[in-house]
Amino acid sequence: MFAYIVRRLWQMLPTMLGVVLLVFFLFNWVGGDPAYILAGKMANAESIANIRRQLGVDQPYYVQLWIFIQQIASFDFGLSWATGEPVANIIATRLGPSLTVLIPLTVLETVIGIALALAVAFVRGSLTDRVVMIACTVGMSVSILIYIIVFQYGLAYKLGWFPVQGWGGSFWENLLRYSTLPIVIGLAVSIAPTLRLFRSFVLDEAGQDYVRTARAKGLSERRVMWVHVLRNAAIPIITHVMSNLPALLIGAFLLERFFGIPGIGREVILAVERSDFPVIKAITVYVAAATMLFNLLTDLMYQAVDPRVQLT
Amino acid sequence: MQGFNWIAAMALAVAAWPAAAEPVKTLRYILPAAEASFDPALTRDLYTGHILEAIFETLYTYDYLARPVKLAPGTAAALPEVSADGKSYLIRLKKGTYFTPDPAFGGKPRELTVADYVYSWKRLFDPRLASPNAWLLEGKVVGLDALGEQAKKTGRFDYDQPVAGLEQLDPYTLRIHLTQTDFNLGMILAYEPLAAVAREVVEKYGDSKGDVGAHPVGTGVYKLGQWIRGSRIVLEENTHHRPEVWDFQPSAEGGADDERIVRQMKGKKIPQIGRIEISVQLEDQSRWLSFTSGEADLFWLDGPLAPKALLDGKLRPELAARGVQLSRSIDPELTYYYWNMRDPVLGGLAKEKIALRRAIAMAHDVDEEIRLVLNGEARRLNFPIPPGVVGHDPHYQPLLRYDPALANKLLDRYGYKKGADGWRTLPDGKPLEITYTSRNEAAGVLMAELWRKTYNRLGIRMLNQRMIFSDIQKAETLCKIASRTYQWLADYPDGDNFMQLFYGGNIGQNNNGCYQDARFDQWFEASHRMPPGPERDALYRKMARLLEAQGAAMPAYSRYRNMLAQPSVIGYKKHPILHQEWKYIDIERKDQK
Amino acid sequence: MMDANNLLEVSNLRIAFRVDRKTTAEAVKGISFVVPRNATVALVGESGSGKSVSSLAVMGLLPPDTTVVDPASSIRFDGREILTMSTAERRAMCGKDVAMIFQEPMSSLNPVFTVGAQIAEVLRLHMGMNTAQARRRTLELLEEVGIPDPAVKIDAYPSQMSGGQQQRVMIAMAIACEPKLLIADEPTTALDVTIQKQIMELIARLQKRHAMAVLFITHDLGLVAEIADHVIVMRHGEVREAGTAQQVFGRPADAYTKALLHCRPTLAARPWRLPVIADYIAAQATLGDIAEGLPPHPVERRRGSAPDDEPVLVVRNLSKSFHLREGWFGKREFKAVKDVSFTLARGKTLGVVGESGSGKTTVGLTLLRLHQASGGTAMFEGRDLIGMSAREFQHYKRRIQIIFQNPYASLNPRFTVGEILLEPMRIHRIGADDRERTAAAYLLLEKVGLPASAFQRYSHEFSGGQRQRIAIARCLTMKPEILVCDESVSALDVSVQAQVLNLLQDLQDEFGLSYIFISHDLSVVKYIADQVMVMHQGAVVELADSDQLYRDPQHAYTRALLAAIPRHG
């Protein structure tokens, strides 16, 4: 097991290197010149040269690349160009709010998705099934932007069920007061695709021979679904949920912007708007690393769920 | 629904929790963009400026009510004594101003002296800091620039080395020696990058690569409380601040409103509001819904939201009925269009080029731009110096007026013939295409669409180039932008700050149209050395006319600043230069939550 | 009507499947049969005969949304009508009174639960046992079905067991509640012959010990000869013949039954041509009733190698290893074929037999260089096919061809039959132009017994046997000298198998082709091969003339294989 983890980590290195090269290529080569943003409104050539020197962007590319690699290895990406805040600090402090929304969202989405998928799979092929699936498709075809605008206006402002936006200091306040509506919207947006996906996972399994065996044993349909099918469908479900998490961290930026949640996604957009390259670079590299680690974690979880998997 | 109720109950319980310990008056405010570093030397945006202005203090500030704006002493005891040649300023400090307590001072109160200002100004020239605000004093103070040059060579900025131009007569008295005549230095000294920071604090928390931007320690009325970056900033009253009392006179144009404010506020201690809670909200809808649902007390009604609250520049009746107050002022800002004088197609002083530029200017419907792009939230401006700024001429008549028919005739006359496809060519038959550059965001798109209509009116092909801000700035300093809509917000409310936009010596800095004309430059240099007055105004009028006649640039408008206040806010009036007025106002909340 | 001695009475069972909104396809056309208590009844039929559908109907396992059971149908179990039972009643019955085992034990067991848990689940459900009781009983059951070391295997997952053990687990699960009826749906088809025999014996033993009835469903009539008391032969959803085993095997009344009995090659005889169903049906139509089937062909075919055989392919020390990645950079070698040597004579057939994993298929693929050999030589016309470059081998490709096992996978589904036949000729520039090639293709279609209209149709429109003919025609376009038949008839129904074997034999007679005939079916190999090579775990254990090998096997493994062949008649 340990050897397996070590080997997997070792295998991540080339990918990580590729990510680093890609990010470096994008930002240090293709990207615009940050000095002009930082120089302020009365920029002259001399002050710009000075800023370039301070940022190190006047160095040859290979030197910059080496510095970048050192930064990654030491987890020190220096300071944000826009705010002067240490990048490591940015990531550390923005992660909490993001997770406060995303973890309950993911858990609820998964649980509700599974429950509905099994319920729909009970009546597969029926009119109810078809109607639900078409409703899901319609639900998916509306842009998330519209969900947010309408839900915020309707539920928070008109009905006053939730605060319009905000973020407080205490975890419980954030979770129970400010995160509720973003989670509701996140659920409304994500439940349709999740349900469709989970349904297909469940139906794939429901067509397997062992399900026929289970029925031949005289098991109730509920037990067949919830025990025999679900346990097998859990494998693709875990893959889906786990591989989605890191992407969701960034993907929730619209929610974070509209509801004033100081999370990672919002920070990325802010950084993009301010051309704050160190922040984008760091987040990109770390999210890529997180994605890879999550993949590893997923594989480790397989072992718990699926006895056929041998991690060697 | 059981579950929902339970959650709601929990939420209420949680919400009610901090309420018990809050006897202080609290003002809630919204910033539409995230704040940056709280280091005055590094500030570049007005959002951060709000906070800096509250925490740090400059030598001078502005009178709250006086219009046109009037300089007033801040930490200085009085307005500066300026020598007749405008080259020497004598400044005295008020005694008894203290920095807020900080471990950097070893637990002892620390009084503000002129050395703090000298230190803060030196910092702007430290190459390691690469301050974007050095230009405020660049080339002005004797010996200060040399110190920066020396640091570039040695790699270390010597803060202990005295500067000849900054003569510290005693801890409370400073004499500044300027390299040339400048009557505007007082206004520059009111600009928040020149506020005082304490050397001990900077050295404790680290400069440049350090973290002093996260530990603002100033002498202001407020100090930083809770701070969740990019989300929530809480300012608390600095109880050690030197005692001040609200004492302003109503201004002539303020009328009944000013009278009321004076009546409500006069004699009160500054500040009345003990706590400012600022939240950062990036989306228009979120901000607006926050304000209307009562989650904010003061609201900056920017751009796209204006029609929601205003109708023909007045508060909508339903809001007025709720007692919402509107404070509306014109920003000391100039929006103008420039055509690059070095552009091969547009530039130059040849007559057909002037005709081309003036025809374009005449075909542009500024009023439509105000109506559609700005939702009516701007005032048409014919003169390059906006209202509220010294040197503005309200009676100036524009030479360039909207007349697309005439513009087309002018182009016909100068040989810009229309081809078979309906598009004009250059007089020599080459294709005519003009690039208009705008920012890569919603407003940039709208402006480009409007300009496309203008060029379509003339039968000229327009290409829209959309770039991120930094790239535009880079291209502008290299004279590579053909035409653009440019906005300039006053650093200090004097015409000089606007006319320098067209000064030949500023090409590569902010003369983005790269306009250079010997007469203009000569008039500008002359005006620069004059104190404000009719003589200087006359020069400004000639300069404005010359710009128009040559079709180098066309002033367009100044935007309105609309602030909404909830009924509970007392004594509020938007100041055109100050970022915020929190210390001058009061709030009266019956249901103090 | 109800005979108390009959455990299961199926009468007038009529089942149809909905194809789309308008059309339905009838799979079972009003069949009736009974299963007496304590008896073993074999339900025999080829694919599409409706035998499995009938058994699934008994268990209520047909997909409810697409199945239409005729209301006049009746299935009575132990006196109770199953078709009108409530779901709960039926559930209580399934797994307790009636149990079922399936063809694919691997996929029929839930991969994520231990076998113990899956068996105990039935016990807890139907017998009301608690966990400890169920575990004790599970151990007994595993012991009974012959799982070695049950105390360990009870906590094993299905994937950790062999196919035979998995089927034993299925059986243990089925007999856990002492059912009155065990339905076995092709329980041995997916298993190797030696395992097949063991499972058959196990079922027979358990049937006796537990005094239960067994409904045994199979396509292989020969398989049930030893265990069935009653035999029901089905075809196209109808019962063709029903009777006691003695009666059906001894005096079959129906032509189809006879055909089934005789189409399959036996070890005992080697007719010049195998009889096919059409022969019997035609005979029945013309002669009315024939007591003994068709008279056997007068001449028996002689097989065997002769000293004057001209060797066409000489294989020496052929080996093939696969490398499995292991560890950081390490690889593990797996030897699939170990030093195989043989000589193939012109116009003769070399049979290669072995169980799954014996490497017999790999030998074939390696000879065609579809797999790269790890070592050895294959001399063809004095050139080594293994050692030459890929470019050189391109010219030899058309001379050595292969027919695969799965007729459904070996033809490109997006090509018409015409395209399939023309492609090799175009590649090897056989024929002057496409017109000539088309003419050749039509000739070949005729030769393999397909109508000319097949040329423009797609392979999915053909049955398995027809597809195998197309595959043969494709090979023939290149006029090869050697044809590797890799389990080419194993996936076909018995009656079709005979047709294809006859075709292969005809072609050999006509063109003098040499075959390497790879199969797990010893009877078929005995029939078609001159020489037989027995492979086990990648190595050749025995190579001899076929008659000699079957008469006097030298190696213990060969003997075990031969002993496992079911015999009848």
Added chain:
Amino acid sequence: MTAPASVGLWGLAWRRLRADRVAMASLAVVAAFLLMLLLSATGLIVADWEDEVGVNYAPPSFVGAAPAVPAMVPAAPAQPLPDNPFDPLADDIRALRAPTVDMYGVADPLAADLAQLGVSGVAAAGAGKLATLPFGADKWGHDIIKKTIKGGETSIVVGLVSALLAVGLGTLFGALSGYCGGAVDDFFNWFYSIFTAIPSVLMILAVAAVLQQKGVVTIVLILGLTGWTGPYRLIRAEYIKHKAREYVLAADAIGASHWRRMFGHIFPNVSHVALVQMSILVVGFIKAEVILSFLGFGVPVGVVSWGSMLNEAQNELILGRWWQLTAAAIAMAMLVTAFSLFTDALRDALDPKVK
């Protein structure tokens, strides 16, 4: 030539599809959109969408004209230089407006020309503009219905072209990777793992942060270059699966070249995967274009897309001008729903179980 009874797999799929009523209905909707696209792309309809036919924000006819609008329109042409109605100095300016302006001693280089040409005055602005339109007007007075159709053209083209690019890349890479295996596979897998390690939103943002040129081509490139991973994974798996299939071995045995096996034999058998991926991506990309527009990657000026409309209309909604948002959202939802349903049916119809 072909016997009527003989139908290929595609033909069979089409038959199954035709039996599915939902599929046919959604196909009809998609076809209608494509027809509209074709007509508008060739300029047969809505070529005049840029005409400012209505007053600004003219409401839909069924709502009725906004009361404030007619009051404002005639005011505009009344004065050559319209004053800001709330300009406190309006009267002074009017009073002071003289036929000639004071030049303050600055010479006007064009004085002579202008004197000859004379002042022509301003053409009446807003004259003849409609107070209401069938589904209202946008900020400029463009007819929303025409704009929506024109916007659909851009959005669908962006979706189709970038999906084509993504699927093309994914298929090519996947085919090479799955078929060749070994080092080629390792290389493409490395590439794939890099692209999937970075979430696509972040990838798009990163590219957004650095890219200079904005426009339709940029959007297509961003989407296409980040979207190839999904098709790649599936096509690669299919190739690995098919490579070992007997018909491919048979093709090898008859001497078909690698190229022929890859694209002549295997590709037709995996093309349905590419087709389904393609339609999934079209839907995804049409939706992604909205988000890109929100982030300022929108289409260039003079071009309209549903994304740019939604982005524009986002702020109109809180001002009570819901029609542009509604029109774009409904049009998009209709197409996307129909396309998704069709994709589902297509996937079922192409179900490779037939093989």
